[in-house]
Amino acid sequence: MLRRTRFVLALMAAGATALFGSAASAQPTFPNRPVTLVVPFPPGGPSDALARAVALKMADQLGQPIVIENLGGANGVIGLTKALKAPADGYTLAFGGIGTHVANVALYKKLAYDPVESFVPVGPAGSAPMLLLARADLPANTLPEFIAWLGKNRDKASYGSAGVGSISHYGCVMLLSSIKQNATHVPYKGVAPAMNDLMGGQTDFMCDQTTTALPQVAGGRIKAIAVLSKERLASLPRTGTATEAGYPLDVRSWNALFAPRGTPAPVLATLTQALQNAVGDAGLIRQLQGVGVELPKPADTTSAAIAQRIAIGLRDDVPALKAKGEYLD
Structure with missing residues (x-):
């Protein structure tokens, strides 16, 4: 009787070990939920x-x-x-x-x-590459022309952005630092109101990514002055890069x-x-x-x-x- 009891206990222990060992090895594969x-x-x-x-x-x-x-x-x-x-x-x-x-x-x-x-x-x-954009009637079409215009109008020139720290703010800070110019920053609560005021002429320029800028450029509501990266864009073949103008920026x-x-x-x-x-x-x-x-x-x-x-x-x-x-x- 004693031997039989020990045998049953041993079987139970072995079964428990196999059970828990199997559970431990069968961890759920990632991901098994959203x-x-x-x-x-x-x-x-x-x-x-x-x-x-x-x-x-x-x-x-x-x-x-x-x-x-x-x-x-x-x-x-x-x-x-x-x-x-x-x-x-x-x-x-x-x-x-x-x-x-x-x-x-x-x-x-x-x-x-x-x-x-x-x-x-x-x-x-x-x-997405960044673009230097300007109101449609700004008297500059290339980056050298823009720099010359800004040098004469730095006290009243302004640029909009989607807010302090946004990529549109970041892009213009890097550009202005590179060309050693300055302008008044007008932060908005998002890129849409900043773009609206640029199209309306309330601000002079802004820096924005192609994702939101290309439709406005294509519609003639704003103009693209320069691509702020090393290569021209197939969608804007006539718009030169900052690098071509002597400012090796790659802001994207x-x-x-x-x-x-x-x-x-x-x-x-x-x-x-x-x-x-x-x-x-x-x-x-x-x-x-x-x-x-x-x-x-x-x-x-x-x-x-x-x-x-x-x-x-x-x-x-x-x-x-x-x-x-x-x-x-």
């Missing part, structure tokens, strides 16, 4: 549109929905802070970019997150996906692969090229490429922004 992508800007803008287009293709790759959560405010700080506080398990990502990870370092005396230490890049989502709006630091490497690998496949989709490439968005080339679809881009921005661009002294807090 992923949230925090977009730290209001819906309807160029960053939001890009985030939604890329997320839709990524969801196809992951086999799970990606839910967009728009959480605007404080130039992206509110959304980034929420994403940072989420568990580092890959189920909450942030859609950041040049504003959240470079400009904010200069514009906030105390930033709620560290762009390098708080997040790990999943990979790039896309970029770029966006990327980020995960909270500490996210497991296998999870990051899955997310990065899904993002790479998404931005390589031929249909998505055609869709976004139509609005001036450039998807990353294969060599640039890595987290290291984004980390390098942030490092260059912190090294080269932040000092120029800090020199303006326009702090948000």
Whole structure:
């Protein structure tokens, strides 16, 4: 009887070990539920549109929905802070970019997150060249002509932006720093009202990405003075670059996906692969090229490429922004 009891107990123990061992080895594969992508800007803008287009293709790759959560405010700080506080398990990502990870370092005396230490890049989502735009009747059509005009009118010249720290503000700060000129900054609550006042002649110029500027240029409501990157655009073949005029600028709006630091490497690998496949989709490439968005080339679809881009921005661009002294807090 005693032997039988011991035998039964041994079988139970072996069964329990097999049961728990099997459960431990059968961890759920990531992802097994929807992923949230925090977009730290209001819906309807160029960053939001890009985030939604890329997320839709990524969801196809992951086999799970990606839910967009728009959480605007404080130039992206509110959304980034929420994403940072989420568990580092890959189920909450942030859609950041040049504003959240470079400009904010200069514009906030105390930033709620560290762009390098708080997040790990999943990979790039896309970029758009910046344009120097002017009211339709401004007496300048090239960058040298614009510089000459601004030199004579710097005391009354003004430029609009989507707000302090926005990419449109950032672009003009970098341009003015390069050409060693100045003008009065008029910040708006979004790119739409800034563009409306430029078209109406209330401001003289602004810097904006092709995503929102190209339709207004094509309609003759504003003029494109220069491309603020190294290469001309197929959509604006007659518009020269700042580099051609002797000012080697490469100012472009770029966006990327980020995960909270500490996210497991296998999870990051899955997310990065899904993002790479998404931005390589031929249909998505055609869709976004139509609005001036450039998807990353294969060599640039890595987290290291984004980390390098942030490092260059912190090294080269932040000092120029800090020199303006326009702090948000």
